[in-house]
Amino acid sequence: MNTVIFTLLLLVSGNVLGQEKPPHIIFIVVDDLGWNDVGYNNPVFKTPTIDRLAGSGVKLLNYYVASHCLPSRNMLMTGRHAIQLGIQRHGFGYHPRSLPLDETTIAQPLKQVGYSTHIIGKWHCGFYSDNCLPHNRGFDTFFGFVGAGIEHYTHSDHFNHMHNLRKNDDCIAKQYIGKYSTTIYANEGKNIINAHDQNKPFFLYLSFSAVHTPLEVPSSYLKQYESTIYDEDRRTYAAMTSCVDEAIANITEALEEKDMLKNSIIVFTSDNGGAVERSAGSNWPLRGGKHTIWEGGVKAVGFVYGELLPHHSRGTENTGLMHITDWFPTLVTLAGANPHVGKKLYGVDQWKMVTGEGKSRRDDVLIELVKDNKASTRYRTGIFKNHPFDITTRAAMKMGKWKLLTGPIGGASDWVKPKEMNSEHSVIEDPDFDATRMVRLYNIEDDPTETTDLSEINHHIVAEMLAKLHNFSKETLLGQSRIFPRANFDGMGECISPWV
CATH class of the missing domain: 3.30.1120.10 (Arylsulfatase, C-terminal domain)
Known part of the structure; x- marks a missing residue:
């Protein structure tokens, strides 16, 4: 990129925030987290880091996502609605389909203005060809899994039990067997932060596989719920949430030790409501849960934290209407990049709403x-x-x-x-x-x-x-069909991998 253009883009970002450097952006997604499954909505749950960040930031109380994970994650990646992508209903499964390859991911415009871009955890935007994988779609590094869910200790695919943990193109599942997914992701995040060149802005998409089933967690996290939650599944689920909270604490501590936290924006969200039928999530007092279009399925826990937020907005609850597609133009613009380089977006820039300096741009x-x-x-x-x-x-x-x-x-x-x-x-x-x-x-x-x-x-x-x-x-585009041939598992080797 031309040096003059790059400098101008940095100045645009600095003007948005009243500072010279573009912000580091840490985007955290917790899988299947319910409305009632964080401490600030339910004091039985022990999530002190999440509570502190939310309490010092901006809680989003009128914020909507999809009823299940695949459309939410693909909308987040592109700023475009599921109806524009043809991914409203069916999962990609083991068929040759994905987030369309002519779509722009959030990592691509960030990379164009100098960001170091990383994804840890769940991708779920397709994997049938090498071109679908995140490190070929704008991310510098990928440490995680490609499908909808994994076993937290064996790192095998939740649906066909093949290994499903990779670092870019390498299958690494075997070396992590017996180690808990949330802890692994936090450690990898710390390693990336510690190795980061502070002369570059930093984007980390930290996409936990918890608190999605299976309900598994190290026993040490269960003790704090022995006297408050009698139901075994709910107790394990709560402990999984506390483990995620500790992982986020470790990430924020690594940012602080690297002197990056003061120049960081942290976004926290669930991808859909808690799974009340198949898991132990809770959206109380909202109605319904994951896979429904009741509030419990589509109204998400979400907040923004950062010392770059104006003082008057910190510790506030924002009731402006917001959608998961809005993160793409909001964060890309905040970074000094142009969000309108691809197809027509459904998302809109909501930074002024988040900071309390304007109303939602949505009716x-x-x-x-x-x-x-x-x-x-x-x-x-x-x-x-x-x-x-x-x-x-x-x-x-x-x-x-x-x-x-x-x-x-x-x-x-x-x-x-x-x-x-x-x-x-x-x-x-x-x-x-x-x-x-x-x-x-x-x-x-x-x-x-x-x-x-x-x-x-x-x-x-x-x-x-x-x-x-x-x-x-x-x-509306009709949903992608179940294209054949299906995945060739025999030719994949040790890990779930592209097959076309």
């Missing part, structure tokens, strides 16, 4: 729209049965205080109390829930737990939101 957000996921019965009754938007289509969107859901919700539609001591574990069912009902409207400001459907008395609001969904539907 609405499309949470989910899956054209090939429709109700099993063509149930179209009432005033909206002939609307141009097919109300049997699974979709969710937020507009101001309103949230609209159409089609099948997915998963359980209950409120699930956590299994902590002094709280009876119980499922609270909605006696009025009708699975054949295709349109639901909630006032999330007054009714954040989605108890009262107001669609019958707010036809004009529903009509306005359905019109928006119809417009989005016209722009």
